[in-house]
Amino acid sequence: MGTSDRFDWIEQLVGSGTPIPPDTASSNLIGRIVSAAVSRGANRPALLEAVGTSEAILRNQLSRVSGQVLIRLFSALEHHLSDPAIALRIGKEAKPNCFSDIGFATRLLPTLSAVLAANVRMQMLRQTLYRVDLVEDGPALKLVWDIGSYDAHEMGALVEFSFGTYVRLAREIWGDQLVVESIAFQHAARFDGQHYSDLLGANVAFGGSRNAVTFSAEQANKPSPCANALLLNAATACHSAPVEWLRSGQRHSAFTYFYLWTELNKSPATLDRAARSFGMTERTLRRHLVEEGHPFRALLDDLRKSMCELYRLENKRSLGEVAELLGYGELSAFSRAYRRWFGEPPSRAWSHPS
Incomplete structure (x- = not known):
């Protein structure tokens, strides 16, 4: 399987018959930003009330909210935390931390260029307010933001957040060796210009014709120190079955799978929660899953086993952390x-200390 095929499940999910509406953002993205803000001292209930959303909406990681919620969120954060640079800071911090988080497995790709391309492919799952394109131009590899008809100042904080996420992602791959050749914003500086440079690690220009980050194409195409072909194969294989379910019309099974995959480490994985997130009764979803040959308990158990195998291959986490990421309240469970699943206790196969 080529690098470009690793994340074909994105197109399958996006093109599954339920078009993603324009000017919307995913609950997954909103939730990551809110969690990062709370870690910096923001009051979660007050923040959600200020932007007009709720915990019930955020619980469904595949649901969508109005793009205005995302714009209001950064405005509220600047007010709540008295920090005009908070969008950039959170962009650097609100990173995927486990396989349940969309985009986490892209870090395993063979080059930074491939990592960036995969994340650009995922942008519709995250938001549809602006578009990011990856362009290789001779010695330069550029990420270019198209904000459409939006006002550059109105979108300033959101674009800064996005810049922060991509620069942070690139630094996860190359660390202090990362070469960021230039950064340009369409909007005027919203706080001290030197502060932008300090946060992004590069010279920053303002008031240009487009938003762009320029990396070294030579470095971006070198083998990545984070590449892991074995783990990447295992991670992408996990989505092959639900993609086939989408193709064969087993939509309830496929969407329940993706719901559970993204929700497993965030709240109790129950049939009732899944059904409510899809706007149907528990009884109706149970019937659909049984008819499609994937009863809820069996689907959940198979997914947990698959994800457990990923963490075992990754070999970076304690047993207690893995238990929590798989949605188990107790290590004994x-x-x-x-x-x-495997016919032996985890302590026998797990080399990382618990």
Whole structure:
């Protein structure tokens, strides 16, 4: 499977018959930003009330909200935290941390160029207010932001957040060796210009004709120190079955799978929660899943086993952390499931200390 094919499930999900509306953002993105803000001292209930959303909406990681919620969110954050640079700061911090987070596995791709391309492909799942394009221009590799008819100042904080996420992503790959050749914003500086340079690690220009970040194409196409072909193969293979379900019309099974995948480490994975997130009753979703040959409990158990295998291959986390990421409230419950899946206790196969 070529690099460009690794994340074909994105197009399958986007093109599954439920078009993603323009000017919207995913609950997954909103939730990551809110969590990062709370870690910096923001009051979560007050923040959600200020932007006009709720915990119930954020619980469904695949649901969409108006793009205005995203714009209001950064405005509220600047007010709540008295920090005009908060969008950039959160862009640097609100990173995917586990396989349940959309985009986490892209870090395993063979080059920074491939990592950036995969994340650009995922942008519609995250938001549809602006478009990011990846352009290789001789010795330069550029990310270019198209904000359409939006006013550059109105979109300033959101674009800054996006710049922060891509620069942070590139630094996850190359660390202090990363070469950022230039950064340009369409809008005027919203705070001290030197502060932008300090946060982004490069010279920053303002008031230009487009928003763009320029990397070294030579470095972006070198083998990535974070590449892991074995783990990447395993991670992308996990989505092959639900993609086939989409193709064969088993939509309820596929969407329940993706819902559980993104929700597993965030709240109890129950049939009732899944049904409510899809706007149907528990009984109706149960019936659809059984008719499609994927009863809820079996689907959840298979997904947990698949994700457990990823963390075992990754070999960077304790058993307690993995149990939590798989949605188990107790380590003993995870240990029993592990023994049932693999025929031995996790302590025998897990080399990372618990």
